[in-house]
Amino acid sequence: MKEAGYFQQKSGNSVICSLCPHNCHIAEGENGLCRVRGNRNGILYALTYGRVVSAATDPIEKKPLYQYYPGAVTLSIGSVGCNLHCLHCQNWQISQCSTESADASLQQLSPADAVAETLARGAEILVFTYNEPSLWFEYILDCAKFARQQHVKLVMVTSGMINPQPLQELLAVVDAYRVDIKGFSQEFYRKLTGFDVLDRVLANTKAAYQAGVHVEVVTNLIPGWNDDELQLRGLACWILDELSAAVPWHITRYVPCHRLTAPATPLDSLERGLQIGREEGLEQIYLGNIARHATENTYCAGCGELLIKRRGYSMLDNRIVAGRCPECQVVIGCYRG
Numbered sequence: 001m002k003e004a005g006y007f008q009q010k011s012g013n014s015v016i017c018s019l020c021p022h023n024c025h026i027a028e029g030e031n032g033l034c035r036v037r038g039n040r041n042g043i044l045y046a047l048t049y050g051r052v053v054s055a056a057t058d059p060i061e062k063k064p065l066y067q068y069y070p071g072a073v074t075l076s077i078g079s080v081g082c083n084l085h086c087l088h089c090q091n092w093q094i095s096q097c098s099t100e101s102a103d104a105s106l107q108q109l110s111p112a113d114a115v116a117e118t119l120a121r122g123a124e125i126l127v128f129t130y131n132e133p134s135l136w137f138e139y140i141l142d143c144a145k146f147a148r149q150q151h152v153k154l155v156m157v158t159s160g161m162i163n164p165q166p167l168q169e170l171l172a173v174v175d176a177y178r179v180d181i182k183g184f185s186q187e188f189y190r191k192l193t194g195f196d197v198l199d200r201v202l203a204n205t206k207a208a209y210q211a212g213v214h215v216e217v218v219t220n221l222i223p224g225w226n227d228d229e230l231q232l233r234g235l236a237c238w239i240l241d242e243l244s245a246a247v248p249w250h251i252t253r254y255v256p257c258h259r260l261t262a263p264a265t266p267l268d269s270l271e272r273g274l275q276i277g278r279e280e281g282l283e284q285i286y287l288g289n290i291a292r293h294a295t296e297n298t299y300c301a302g303c304g305e306l307l308i309k310r311r312g313y314s315m316l317d318n319r320i321v322a323g324r325c326p327e328c329q330v331v332i333g334c335y336r337g
């Protein structure tokens with residue numbers, strides 16, 4: 001078992017885990033709210049360290065990351081546990097379960113082997129996804145030691161629920177931060193995820209951007225929950241003011257899942273988000289989880305030229321040269337490749 005970072009010992013063999021904003025006070029023998037960081041004899045352990053429940057070779061576009069090494073192959077891995085309890089979680093079987101209940105399906109994968117497996121699959125990017133990677137804090141830091149030697153890049157697909165200090169440690173080693181900003185109201189966050197954590201998610205996203213890590217934002221639009229004008233415009237303005245007009249914003253279609261039965265998001269709701277984002281000046285907005293749409297491509301913010309052509313998650317053509325549009329030479333902000 002791997003001893004966890006970020007905990008303090010308290011009286012009666014209890015501990016406080018300070019990895020994430022819940023700051024769980026955990027009694028001896030118990031686990032935190034995430035179910036995967038546990039107090040054993042007064043020491044906090046990262047119970048999922050090096051234990052993988054899901055691994056797949058995927059295009060980077062599926063994460064989705066559209067302006068980070070377009071067309072790149074990734075090895076995507078995840079474990080169990082989450083520090084949010086989203087009603088519509090698509091991965092609830094793994095996110096809302098403990099290491100104990102998932103024991104038989106967890107495979108050991110050491111940090112060295114994770115990086116070796118990435119290369120063996122012809123990939124250059126290792127993505128921590130499926131469940132909340134912040135809970136893999138120690139594992140990601142250890143993977144980074146091998147990844148750097150082998151020129152493998154690291155990506156977190158996260159809900160942004162981690163405390164500032166451990167986040168800074170992760171930002172020092174990860175190359176891209178694909179974050180869910182699920183909506184733009186505390187009340188919405190509380191109802192959907194169980195917790196009032198919007199401010200922390202926003203602050204962490206800004207910290208990632210300021211650290212020079214590649215950032216792309218995803219908002220899953222749920223009809224009647226977060227698709228009102230106030231939230232959409234508020235979030236678009238926030239991305240513009242606190243990050244950059246060039247940061248990609250993926251607005252994705254929700255489909256009923258887990259404990260949420262609201263109907264799937266209609267296309268016009270997604271297109272309203274697109275229109276609002278454009279009105280506020282965001283340059284790269286993509287609609288996701290839908291059949292083919294014009295926004296599956298990347299166009300130049302300067303001259304409108306088609307720069308990256310996609311079909312679904314496949315990248316068909318990329319005309320960006322040294323980060324610039326070949327027609328008007330405008331720098332494509334927030335592009336890595």
Ligand SMILES: [Zn+2]
Pocket residue numbers: 300301302303304305325326327328329330
């Ligand atoms: Zn151009």
